[in-house]
Amino acid sequence: MKKIGSSLLIALFAGAITLGAYKLFFENTHYAIVSDDGMASTFTTSMTPTSSKGAGINEVDFTIAAENTVNAVVHVKNVTVSRGSGSPFEFFFGSGQSARPQVGTGSGVIITSDGYIVTNNHVVANADQLQVTLNNNKTYEAEFVGADPNSDIALLKIDAEDRLPYLAFGDSDNTKIGEWVLAVGNPFNLTSTVTAGIVSAKARNLDPRRNQSFIQTDAAVNPGNSGGALVNTNGDLVGINTAITSQTGSYVGYSFAVPSNIAKKVVDDIMEYGNVQQGMLGIHTALLNTKDALERGINETEGVYIERIEEESGAHDAGIEVGDIIKKVDHIEIRKFPDLTGYLSTKRPGDQIEVTLDRDGESLVLPVTLKERQTLTLPEPFSVEVKNLTKKDQQKFKTKKGVKIVGIPEAYRNHDLAGKVILSVDDTEISNIQEARDAFGGISRYGKTVITMVNDKGERERIIFQ
Template identity: 75%
Template sequence: MKKIGSLLLVSIFAGAITLGAYKLLFEKTNYAIVNQEASGSLINTSFTPTSAKGAGINEVDFTNAAETTVNAVVHVKNVTLSKAPTSMFDFFYGSGGSVKPQVGTGSGVIISQDGYIVTNNHVIARASQLQVTLNNNKTYEAELIGADPNSDIALIKIETDEKLPYLAFGDSDNAKIGEWVLAVGNPFNLTSTVTAGIVSAKARSLDTRTNQSFIQTDAAVNPGNSGGALVNTNGDLIGINTAISSQTGSYVGYSFAVPSNIAKKIVEDIMEYGNVQKGFIGIRPAPVNTRDAVERGISDIEGVYIEYIEEESGASDAELAIGDIIKKVDDIDVRKFPDLTGYLSTKRPKDTVNLIIERSGELINVPVALKKRQTINVPEMGLEVKNLTDSDKKKFKTNKGVKITGVPERYRGFGLQGKVILQVDDKEIEDIEDAKNAFGAISRYGKTVITMISEEGERERLIFQ
């Protein structure tokens, strides 16, 4: 026993000597001496306090807004009838052929307990039958109340005895860039789909000819979402989902909604007047992304540079001048033309807006009374025409017709500029609305007869094939 104890003590003692020798002779300790002068500097990159809960998305509750919205968003089915040629004779000459139904789908938003639904015009266009399916799977026949192709907004209605869930219009002017939003609709026939994103931009224009104002968001929107709801986290309806920007036809990161203030005004006009009442200011802005704008030094102006003022318009009555720069309308900052047109789309003729304009380096407050639109570009031919002024009626000795004020290049050799259109085919023209409807009915494959009168009182008929 004593022998075993002695061996254990010797082993422990030998191990301690070996470890100590290794530490002393072989292992080298590296030391780094850091003085105060050599220490790295600390840089404050932000003075914004961070959330204890993370990056911010964890603080947002989408569930209440989603639960409210899905029950007020419906599935819209559009059945159209089209003729399909059954022979080569039918194909070339358009006679006969079999009628085949085609089905398109989209979304809509219930905006009243008694069944009024707002959707996109392109969702219900050319419909021979409209069906609406609620989130509880009940299906109803729908009636078209009215539509505005320019803003792509339509109003339809279903008849039901039960009180329906609905969404109230919010104030889209209060939407903030970076604010969380939900898009609710029926993409690819997947009903009651909710996607989330942020407001990416406001007053976004997709077509320089119309300068319509959209809310841009990165919430995923696909075919079938059209007419659905864009809501904030409070569940307020701030937009009607309308379009995507994509080369493939499917969502790639950008989607656009008609602001609720514009949609609400259009719906109210349809219900009260049967058509859309649009108030116009009567100006034309200078294009900013051109060589001419660079040479004139107006390419980097923040605001709307007035290049043209229509006769007998609100701008003319308010004595706005060419070269004035519109900086603000009421409480809305104007940085580009869609900022102005988007706000004016919520107004009617006879409404008054207050403009802040820059003139010769000074800011001036100018009230402007809006009027009905006096000038349009007609479909198909693209002529710019205007309603006749009192002086025009005396000069041309007519109380009816529209005056041609702009001619596309392909028609400039026909001597159209400055003449008054009296008739298109067999339709008499009294004002720009008649002209828009008459030219919109022109067939690309037929002939069109335009009857005009010159300042000298000479009537002429031109035939366009």
């Protein structure tokens, strides 16, 4: 029995040693960490090694872009003298109060070594005095060169004794969603503040009444950042920080920038022409993916549906038709209206583009030469939409001057204005939509205004606003 017991014991030990050796040397072991604290169990699902630098953010070097940017971003101070409420009593009797200066601040970006600075129009609007402070704390008086309220871009100029550091415009069309960007500006009057984030979306429109197209980011932007630089990790200027959407007035997770391609085009136009040159396609659109679209039998969810085409426009001359859906312009995919307006904002009259259309299920590519704007909405309080006269209109109304009313707001629907031609405002004759805009923009709210029109029978009419 003793021999049998000894043999059994030796066999057990031999088996244990053999099993242990197999486990140690031959079998691959995978470990999983499992928590038992009431939370969901977690474990690795891949044996792919991860970066020793982390999940990616630490692999991006922001330092070079920041160093190249901070010295080209400036602090802009806007001094406006308050002149009272503007009531008729102040005109005759005075306000009885001394003028009070009001100070607003923002940021700007130096774009040339001789001192041209781009900023937001709302930063410098109505300024009586403009001052610019560089990152080295030198302060200069700034000259207002020009602005475009629609894109919220303005151009300033300072005369410095030395050549200035500046940023060159990058190509905002090449920015990608998820790409790292830096916002550089002066929030809360703190100079040279750099924040980082990613491009959250492109072609955002914040106001349906205006044709805008913003880059959305989650880089922290606060009051004072307006007019500052949005740059990529190479230090390329891809946007001008413009707006935040917030109930508190401070950053809540996302911000918006004017794309650099739009800002550059506005700046170039101001420097060369003194105003913004807009290349117009000449179409009116309707929304896709709506109940109204489905009732019309339109099942497309992406693109721009053409509902109306203006006479003698680029779209009309190119053979674009009502019912076509724009899918692409040059190399830009068109999924929604701001995609189209954003790209067209970088073009001038005379530029040619290639428009890819969906016409009854077939793809069609047409070259289109853009033309000058032919329609616009007049300033309040009249607010009607007018267009330049075509040759056909000039023959029909027997006049070479004036603008034709093509859109009427609800408040004037009962005044029988549709299709008539506005000839003059008071004693100012009108030849085109720009002159009409200037004339109606100068109407006094407290005086009497006489608008002279002609109908399609050649009969002249006068409307008096008082």
